[in-house]
Amino acid sequence: MIGKFDERGEREIDGTGHLVLPPFVESHIHLDTVLTAGEPAWNESGTLFEGIRLWQKRKETLTYEDVMSRAERVLQMQLAAGILHVRTQADISDPDLTALHALLALRERVKPYMNLQVIAFPQDGLRACPDNVQRLEQALKLGADGIGAIPHLEPTREEGLASLEICFAMAQKYGCFVHVFCDEIDDAHSTFLESTAHLAIRTGLRERVTVAHASAAAYYGEAYFHKVLGLLARSGVNVVCCPLINSAMQGRFDGYPKGRGITRIKDLWSAGVNVSIAHDDIRTPFYPMGTGSVLQAAHMAAHLAHMMGRDEVAELVRMITTRGAKTLQLEDYGLQVGHRANFIVLPGRDAMDLVSNQPSCRYVVSQGHIVAETWPARSQLYTPI
Ligand SMILES: [Zn+2]
Structure with a gap:
């Protein structure tokens, strides 16, 4: 618990030259696919199609232990990088729900110091793969925090809309989160962002709804984009942008x-x-790089979104902290007296330092305990300047 500042702690740390922030939030990751790059082969073209082909092959060897050990390693990387809140997707396109079972078990195991939300993700679609509808419901009964859809990959636009209706009806019944894979395609005709915002209003689920990617919005005409923008703002829907993978994957047909x-x-x-x-x-057939640090993603966003002003860079840091917390609908988040003592300590004077230097967290504190500590690298020069 964060107490009054005159109270003394058991151990005191020197924060000189450092910033104290609420923990970083990872609002969209696939912990079931992480650390599989190169298995069975590397994606040499870097395209989505080669990625899908490779992942289909890798998926055949997926086991509970396999998902668990890779996801564990990534949670360790994220913890060291100051991330205490993670929303992961769990592909439910296999009848045994292997990834889901592993990630739900992991969620319980890390609960004392890390908060994991698990979203049941129908990678192969809901209309294209009707078995996934019943699996989504099964996932909720097993304790998933939310469900998704992938409308732009359904066979037709009409089927995409039908998949959203199924997803929202089920979410309404269970009162769970909705996290839609939305318009991750360079196609001005992919307009499920509009449909999702409309459904969020109609069902009243509003802030509990998130769309990930929405890359197609960059291809919409101005008049249509501004119409959707108004609807989206009114809906309360959260948007997650993934600048690392999307800058590498998208634009391939342009x-x-x-x-x-x-x-x-x-x-x-x-x-x-x-x-x-x-x-x-993180290091998958779709994106072969990544450290897990959300500062790296913010750094990429600063470039791709033309957000280099001081206020804009400060906003980018909010997008990996407080705004991420809003996406996950976290309560008790932020540095306030009476809140849980969850925070990170990093070297830097301001947001510009953080996004520019992407420093490691000196200390990561969860529930009042230091759970990770990184010693800064030191360079020694052997030549006069
Ligand atoms: Zn994704």
Whole structure:
């Protein structure tokens, strides 16, 4: 618990030259696919299609222990990077729900110091793979925190809309989160962002609804984009942008000039939409890099979204802290007397230092305990300047 400042702690740490922030939030990641890059082969073209082909093969060897050990390693990386809140997707497209079972067990195990939300994710669609409808419901009965849909990958636009209706009806029944894979395609005709915002209003689920990616919005005409923007702002829907994987995956069909691959973060933010930035994939067939640090994702967003002003960079840090917390609908988040003592200590004077230098967290404190500590690297020069 964060107490009054005149109370003394058991151990005192020197915070000189450091910033204290509430913990980082990872608002969209697939812990069931992490650390599989190169298995069975590397994605040499870097395209989504080769990624899907490789993942289909890798999926055949998926076991409970396999998911558990890879997800555990990534949670360790995230903990060291100051992330105490994670929303993960769990693909439910296999009949045994292997990934879901592993990630739900992991959620319980890390509960004392880390908060994991598990979203049942129908990677193969709900209309294209009707078995997934019953699996979504089964996932909720097993304790999943929310469900998703992937409307832009259903066979037709009509089927995409039908998949959203199924997802929202079920979420309404169970009162769970909705986390839609939305318009992750460079296609101006992919307009499920609009449909999701409308359904969020109609069902009253509003802030409990999140869309991830929404990359197609960058291809909409201005008049249509501004219409959707108004609807989105009124709906309360959260938008998660994943600038690392999307800058690498999107724009592949564009001629020059090529699209940047991400949604219109700055316009969404200016219109009052809650936007968070996520790291997403870590070393998968779809994205072979990544450290887990959300500062790295914020750094990429600063470039791709043209957000280099001091206020804009400060906003990017909010997108990996307080705005991420809003996406996850966290209560008791933030540095306030009476809140749980969850915070991170990093070297730097301001947000610009953090996004520019992407420092390691000196200390990560969860529930009043130091759960991770990183010693800063020191360079020794052997030549006069
Ligand atoms: Zn994703």
